[in-house]
Amino acid sequence: MPNDRGDSVLDRRNLLKVALAAPAGAAVAWPAHASTPAPAPTPTRPSVPTVVGRGDAPAALAKFDHVMKSFMLRRAITAGQLAIARKGKLVFARGYTGTTPWSSAPPVTPTSVFRIASAGKHITAAAILRLEQEGRLKLSDPITKHLALTPMPGKTADPRLAKVTLWRLMQHLAGWDRAVSGDPLWNDHTIARTLGTSLPIDHDDIMRFMTGRPLDFDPGTKMVYCNYGYMLLGRVIEKVSGLSYEDYVTRTFLRPLKITRMRLGGSLRSEALPGEVAYTSKLTNKSVVDNSGAVVPYPYGGFNMPNQDANGGWVASAVDLVRFERIFDLPTTTNLLSSTAISRAFAKPETGVPSNGAWYGGGWYVRTKNGGLNTWHTGSMPGTFTLVVRRYDGVTFAAFFNRRQEAGDPGFDEIDPLLYDTVSAVKTWPNIDLSAKYFR
Numbered sequence: 409m410p411n412d413r414g415d416s417v418l419d420r421r422n423l424l425k426v427a428l429a430a431p432a433g434a435a436v437a438w439p440a441h442a443s444t445p446a447p448a449p450t451p452t453r454p455s456v457p458t459v460v461g462r463g464d465a466p467a468a469l470a471k472f473d474h475v476m477k478s479f480m481l482r483r484a485i486t487a488g489q490l491a492i493a494r495k496g497k498l499v500f501a502r503g504y505t506g507t508t509p510w511s512s513a514p515p516v517t518p519t520s521v522f523r524i525a526s527a528g529k530h531i532t533a534a535a536i537l538r539l540e541q542e543g544r545l546k547l548s549d550p551i552t553k554h555l556a557l558t559p560m561p562g563k564t565a566d567p568r569l570a571k572v573t574l575w576r577l578m579q580h581l582a583g584w585d586r587a588v589s590g591d592p593l594w595n596d597h598t599i600a601r602t603l604g605t606s607l608p609i610d611h612d613d614i615m616r617f618m619t620g621r622p623l624d625f626d627p628g629t630k631m632v633y634c635n636y637g638y639m640l641l642g643r644v645i646e647k648v649s650g651l652s653y654e655d656y657v658t659r660t661f662l663r664p665l666k667i668t669r670m671r672l673g674g675s676l677r678s679e680a681l682p683g684e685v686a687y688t689s690k691l692t693n694k695s696v697v698d699n700s701g702a703v704v705p706y707p708y709g710g711f712n713m714p715n716q717d718a719n720g721g722w723v724a725s726a727v728d729l730v731r732f733e734r735i736f737d738l739p740t741t742t743n744l745l746s747s748t749a750i751s752r753a754f755a756k757p758e759t760g761v762p763s764n765g766a767w768y769g770g771g772w773y774v775r776t777k778n779g780g781l782n783t784w785h786t787g788s789m790p791g792t793f794t795l796v797v798r799r800y801d802g803v804t805f806a807a808f809f810n811r812r813q814e815a816g817d818p819g820f821d822e823i824d825p826l827l828y829d830t831v832s833a834v835k836t837w838p839n840i841d842l843s844a845k846y847f848r
Contacts, residue, residue, distance in 0.1 A: 527786025563620025642718025687791025
């Protein structure tokens with residue numbers, strides 16, 4: 409069963425319905441507690457759950473506090489965050505700290521950072537689109553033009569790889585189906601065993617393993633969500649730019665936008681970034697960061713964050729991600745992507761638009777709405793659930809949480825209509841811009 413469910417289904421009015429379950433074969437433990445690198449004083453535990461909000465919440469937008477606190481209380485979530493921008497102006501920035509009788513957590517602020525999982529796929533798509541804008545590649549290029557995909561000894565590469573273009577990778581049309589052949593970003597032990605190598609495995613190991621396996625369907629014939637495709641796009645970015653994936657994104661987008669907190673994350677508690685929240689899960693897994701065979705809390709060593717880089721490895725605050733989304737606004741205000749590149753990010757796939765009216769563009773799910781577009785994505789991995797939405801009316805919001813739905817939990821997908829409808833109900837937006845407070 410896939411562990412990163414940023415795709416799920418497309419039949420919601422404005423966002424994905426995330427159907428999450430315990431990963432196949434995962435052991436259960438209650439719960440995995442962790443602390444940030446610089447622990448704050450532990451508050452006194454109350455006898456009943458509470459959620460405290462910190463940051464900027466104008467009176468006209470107070471309802472959002474109620475939505476977030478209620479959502480977290482019902483699910484015993486200990487860390488959350490919400491940022492809202494309207495027409496490029498940051499109008500709401502809050503961190504939420506949940507305390508329960510069985511756990512407590514350091515205060516979460518608007519500048520705390522979270523793993524964002526697949527809610528960052530459009531960052532990789534943006535980098536590919538920028539390289540095309542610069543004339544350094546074409547979306548029609550086959551992946552084999554940029555990467556020497558070599559299978560392990562004794563295996564043969566599928567000749568259909570020549571039909572796997574960069575655009576098909578961006579739109580999940582490349583030919584891999586994780587329901588058939590598994591998701592290699594979550595299959596470390598099998599890959600290491602097959603290749604006869606030690607843990608941790610790396611991108612080259614994953615590519616050797618996958619290149620020696622046949623595609624599951626002809627490229628361009630259907631859409632099947634694929635983390636591996638975005639991992640490959642990350643390697644193309646590195647090959648064409650001559651920089652690491654993180655460095656290219658940082659130099660091209662983050663620095664011009666004055667985003668300084670956003671970085672690729674690590675697998676272990678000891679690798680947490682400054683201000684990074686602690687992730688919680690009932691689940692454990694056998695370590696993938698070494699050969700010890702140790703059973704570890706799933707969010708800390710149960711999966712390999714460095715390998716997730718281009719398909720789900722970013723760590724950011726909600727205000728960071730909301731600010732990043734400005735690069736997709738038209739008319740452009742950042743000049744980081746051209747209008748042509750932006751239109752390609754939301755382009756309909758060659759397979760057509762599904763009957764439910766929503767399609768996958770470049771790192772975004774897309775639906776027409778009132779003459780404009782709603783674009784969105786979720787992210788989910790053990791210890792993480794995230795949501796980012798760009799509405800047709802110029803409102804963008806991002807909500808982050810430090811755990812995802814597991815067995816017995818109320819649906820985490822409920823945050824979608826709760827926030828969307830609360831945005832729709834706002835009659836008068838505050839005439840403020842908090843950007844200068846968080847970006848200097």
